Amino acid sequence: MKTLLLSLLLVSSSALAGNSQYVNPFIGTSNFGATHPGAQYPNALASLSPFNVAFGDALNKFEKDAAWNSRVYIHENRYLTGFSHLNLSGVGCPEAGVMLLMPTTGKLNLNAREYGSTYSDEQASPGYYTSQLDKYQVKAELTSTLRTGLSRFTFPAGQSHILLNLGLGLTNETGASLKVVSEREVEGSRMLGTFCYNPEDVRPVYFVARFSKAAAEFGAWKKMPKYQNVEADWISYNDSIKPYAGYRQTLSGDDIGAWFSFNTEAHEAIEVKLGISFVSIENARANLDAEQPGFDFAKTRQAAVNAWDKLLDRVEVEGTETNKTLFYTALYHSLIHPNILQDVNGDYPLMGQQGVGNSKQNRYTIYSLWDTNRNLHPLLSLLYPELQSDMLNSAVAMAKESGWLPKWELYGMETQVMVGDPATPMLADSYLRGIRDFDIQSAYQAMIRAAEQRQHNLLRPENNDYLDLGYVPVDDEGPYDGSVSTSLEYYLADFNLSQLAGALGKTADQQKYLSRAMNYRKLFDASTGMLRPKNRQGQWLTPYDPELGRNFEPAPGYIEGNAWNYRFYVPHDTPGLINLLGGESAFVQELDATFETGNFDMANEPDITYPFLYNYVAGQSARTSLRASELIASHYGNHPAGLPGNDDTGTMSAWLAFAMMGIYPVSPGLMDYALFNPSFDKVTLKLNQDYYPGKTLVIEKGKPKARSDTQAEFNQGPLARPFLSHQSLVQGGHLIIQ
Known part of the structure; x- marks a missing residue:
C-alpha cells in the first residue's frame, strides 16, 4: 500500500528546483478537504483539474464521499469524465468545475456516463498534473497560466477525439452557448451561480479554446428533451444526445458540447489551450493570445513552477522532509484564493451590478472572509504584503461599486454566506500591520456604514437589535442565523473598527466601538460559563444544551458549532474573559476540558x-506547544486526507503554516503573535522591504530547559511574555523559542 501511495505522489523533479518540489497537491483531496490536484498557477483565475465526481455508479458502485460534492475531485473516486478549467479550492458549497475537456479514442461517443474512464499513473506538482486514461491509453498532461489552461493529450494510433462538455460541472446553474469557429477553435460561455443556493448570484464565464492540430471532423451536440405528455405540458430528459456534424452556428442549451476528431499516429500529442474571461469572448481570446501565443507545454509548465518558487522561497525551513512537505503545501494552498479576476487589458465585471470596470492593479475575487480574516490574510500580510495590498484595494473598490464591502464574494457577486462583518477585521488588521497603500478613508466609511446602518444592512442584517440591545437576540432565529455567533462576529468587527479609529486619530469613534466590542459580557452566563443565547427581554434560552451542534445539527445561538466551540471566542479580550471565568486556574481548567471532552473542532474556524x-x-x-504539536500530528499529514476537513479557501492551511513556524496571530486587530515551539530547527522569513524595515527574520528552536512555560528571546533580549508584536517582528532579526 505504501508503494502504491508513493507511486501516486511521486513527481518528476526535472522542472522543480525551489521549494515547490516539496508541495504535494494531493493533500486535502480526501476527508472533505475540497482541494484539487490539478495544474494551478499562484492566485490564478484559471486552473485545470481532473473531474471525477460524476457517474460514480458507472463503475457499478457508489464512490466514497460522493454524497456531497463541493469539489471536482475526490481521491478515492476513480472514474474521470474530463478536465475542468475553472475550479475552487477548499470551498464548502458546489460551484464552478466547468468547461471540461475529455480525450477519447475509437467510435465517437458523446454520452459522458459512457465515455468516462478510470485512470492510473497519476502525478501532480505545482503547475502540472498527469494521468493515464485506462480505457483509451491516452496520456493526459495539464499546465496553466493566470487566465488560461494548456492540455496535452498523447494518443495511440487510430481515430481520436477531444470533447468539450459544457453540461457537466459543480455549479447549480445550467445553460451554455458555443460556436465552432474553425477546425482549430471553439468559443462560447457557461452560466455559473446560485452558490450555496443563493438565487441572486448568476453570471456567465466566457472561453476560447484552440487546438494545435486541425480536426479532420468536428461538430456540436445537444442533449435532447423528450416530451412525455404534450397535453400536460411537462417534459423529462433522457440520455438522447443529438449530434450536429460540421455545425458552425451558435448552439445554446442546458447540456451541450463540441467534439473535434483526428486521425492520430502512435504517440502523437495534440495540445489544447483554453482562455477564460468574466467579461467577454473577445477578452477570453485576448487573454489566450497574450499568455499563450503559441503551443509550448514545457515553457508554460516551467513558468508556473518559477512563479510558485518565487513565492514559496520567501520562507526557508530546516527540518524533516515530511515537515517541509506539510509546510510548503500549506503555503501553496494559502496562495490559491483570493485569485485575480481582471483580464489582460484590466477589464473585470463590476461588483453587484451589470457592467465592466477596468483596473491597472490586480482585481481579486473569492473572498471567503468569515474563514480567512482570522489567519489567511494575516499570513499574507506578513509574508506577501504586496499581494495583500492588491486584495485590500479590490475589497475597497467593491464597496465603491456596490455600496458594501465583501462578505463572501464570488466572481463579482455577493453570496451573503455565513454571518458577521468579516471585511472590517481584514481591512483594519492589514492597515495596523503596516499595509497602507489603499484608500483607507473610503474603507473606513464603508466600515462605518456596516456598523451603523439599521435597516437593509447587507453585512449586518441583525444590526437593529444589536444596536438597541448590545447583542443579537435568539428570537425569530433561523437554523443558520446563530444569534450568539453573529453577536461575537459583530463584537470582533467593532473591536477592529475601534483599533483602526485609534490609528486614524478618531478618538471618539475609538471609544464608541471599543465599548460595543465589550458587550460580549452581556452574553456571558456565569452559571454555565458559556456565551449563551438571550431573547429580547434579556432572558436566557431555556432549555439549554451546550453540546447541541457538536455534529453540525442546528443549535439555537450557534452556527457551525456548539457553545463549547464559541466559549472562548472573544479573541480581542481574552484577559477579560479569564476574569469572567473565575481567574487563570479556572480558565486553564475549562480550556483543557474543551480539548479533553472532544468539544474542540480542528475542522472549523471559531475555535x-x-x-x-x-x-x-x-x-x-x-501547553500551547503541546496542543499545537498534538493537533498537527492528529489532523495533518502527507497523504490525501492530510487536512482536518474543508480547507476553507486556505484557512486550515494557513493555520498549519503559522503553527509550524511557532507564531500565531491571536486575533485580527491585535498585533501580538503567540510564541510556541516551532516544528523546524530554523525558519527564515524573507521580508518585503517595500513594506517592512527588516530584511530577514530567523525563528530558531532553542535548547529545551526544565521549565513549565515557553521562554523566548528576540535579538538577544529575553521576552517577558510569550508574545511578540508584529511591529517588532518585521524589524527583522533573530527569535529563539525554547
Missing part, C-alpha cells in the same frame, strides 16, 4: 485560536 490561549496564563504557555 482554531484556542490552542494558543494558554499563553495568556503565566507558567502555562508550554
Whole structure:
C-alpha cells in the first residue's frame, strides 16, 4: 500500500528546483478537504483539474464521499469524465468545475456516463498534473497560466477525439452557448451561480479554446428533451444526445458540447489551450493570445513552477522532509484564493451590478472572509504584503461599486454566506500591520456604514437589535442565523473598527466601538460559563444544551458549532474573559476540558485560536506547544486526507503554516503573535522591504530547559511574555523559542 501511495505522489523533479518540489497537491483531496490536484498557477483565475465526481455508479458502485460534492475531485473516486478549467479550492458549497475537456479514442461517443474512464499513473506538482486514461491509453498532461489552461493529450494510433462538455460541472446553474469557429477553435460561455443556493448570484464565464492540430471532423451536440405528455405540458430528459456534424452556428442549451476528431499516429500529442474571461469572448481570446501565443507545454509548465518558487522561497525551513512537505503545501494552498479576476487589458465585471470596470492593479475575487480574516490574510500580510495590498484595494473598490464591502464574494457577486462583518477585521488588521497603500478613508466609511446602518444592512442584517440591545437576540432565529455567533462576529468587527479609529486619530469613534466590542459580557452566563443565547427581554434560552451542534445539527445561538466551540471566542479580550471565568486556574481548567471532552473542532474556524490561549496564563504557555504539536500530528499529514476537513479557501492551511513556524496571530486587530515551539530547527522569513524595515527574520528552536512555560528571546533580549508584536517582528532579526 505504501508503494502504491508513493507511486501516486511521486513527481518528476526535472522542472522543480525551489521549494515547490516539496508541495504535494494531493493533500486535502480526501476527508472533505475540497482541494484539487490539478495544474494551478499562484492566485490564478484559471486552473485545470481532473473531474471525477460524476457517474460514480458507472463503475457499478457508489464512490466514497460522493454524497456531497463541493469539489471536482475526490481521491478515492476513480472514474474521470474530463478536465475542468475553472475550479475552487477548499470551498464548502458546489460551484464552478466547468468547461471540461475529455480525450477519447475509437467510435465517437458523446454520452459522458459512457465515455468516462478510470485512470492510473497519476502525478501532480505545482503547475502540472498527469494521468493515464485506462480505457483509451491516452496520456493526459495539464499546465496553466493566470487566465488560461494548456492540455496535452498523447494518443495511440487510430481515430481520436477531444470533447468539450459544457453540461457537466459543480455549479447549480445550467445553460451554455458555443460556436465552432474553425477546425482549430471553439468559443462560447457557461452560466455559473446560485452558490450555496443563493438565487441572486448568476453570471456567465466566457472561453476560447484552440487546438494545435486541425480536426479532420468536428461538430456540436445537444442533449435532447423528450416530451412525455404534450397535453400536460411537462417534459423529462433522457440520455438522447443529438449530434450536429460540421455545425458552425451558435448552439445554446442546458447540456451541450463540441467534439473535434483526428486521425492520430502512435504517440502523437495534440495540445489544447483554453482562455477564460468574466467579461467577454473577445477578452477570453485576448487573454489566450497574450499568455499563450503559441503551443509550448514545457515553457508554460516551467513558468508556473518559477512563479510558485518565487513565492514559496520567501520562507526557508530546516527540518524533516515530511515537515517541509506539510509546510510548503500549506503555503501553496494559502496562495490559491483570493485569485485575480481582471483580464489582460484590466477589464473585470463590476461588483453587484451589470457592467465592466477596468483596473491597472490586480482585481481579486473569492473572498471567503468569515474563514480567512482570522489567519489567511494575516499570513499574507506578513509574508506577501504586496499581494495583500492588491486584495485590500479590490475589497475597497467593491464597496465603491456596490455600496458594501465583501462578505463572501464570488466572481463579482455577493453570496451573503455565513454571518458577521468579516471585511472590517481584514481591512483594519492589514492597515495596523503596516499595509497602507489603499484608500483607507473610503474603507473606513464603508466600515462605518456596516456598523451603523439599521435597516437593509447587507453585512449586518441583525444590526437593529444589536444596536438597541448590545447583542443579537435568539428570537425569530433561523437554523443558520446563530444569534450568539453573529453577536461575537459583530463584537470582533467593532473591536477592529475601534483599533483602526485609534490609528486614524478618531478618538471618539475609538471609544464608541471599543465599548460595543465589550458587550460580549452581556452574553456571558456565569452559571454555565458559556456565551449563551438571550431573547429580547434579556432572558436566557431555556432549555439549554451546550453540546447541541457538536455534529453540525442546528443549535439555537450557534452556527457551525456548539457553545463549547464559541466559549472562548472573544479573541480581542481574552484577559477579560479569564476574569469572567473565575481567574487563570479556572480558565486553564475549562480550556483543557474543551480539548479533553472532544468539544474542540480542528475542522472549523471559531475555535482554531484556542490552542494558543494558554499563553495568556503565566507558567502555562508550554501547553500551547503541546496542543499545537498534538493537533498537527492528529489532523495533518502527507497523504490525501492530510487536512482536518474543508480547507476553507486556505484557512486550515494557513493555520498549519503559522503553527509550524511557532507564531500565531491571536486575533485580527491585535498585533501580538503567540510564541510556541516551532516544528523546524530554523525558519527564515524573507521580508518585503517595500513594506517592512527588516530584511530577514530567523525563528530558531532553542535548547529545551526544565521549565513549565515557553521562554523566548528576540535579538538577544529575553521576552517577558510569550508574545511578540508584529511591529517588532518585521524589524527583522533573530527569535529563539525554547
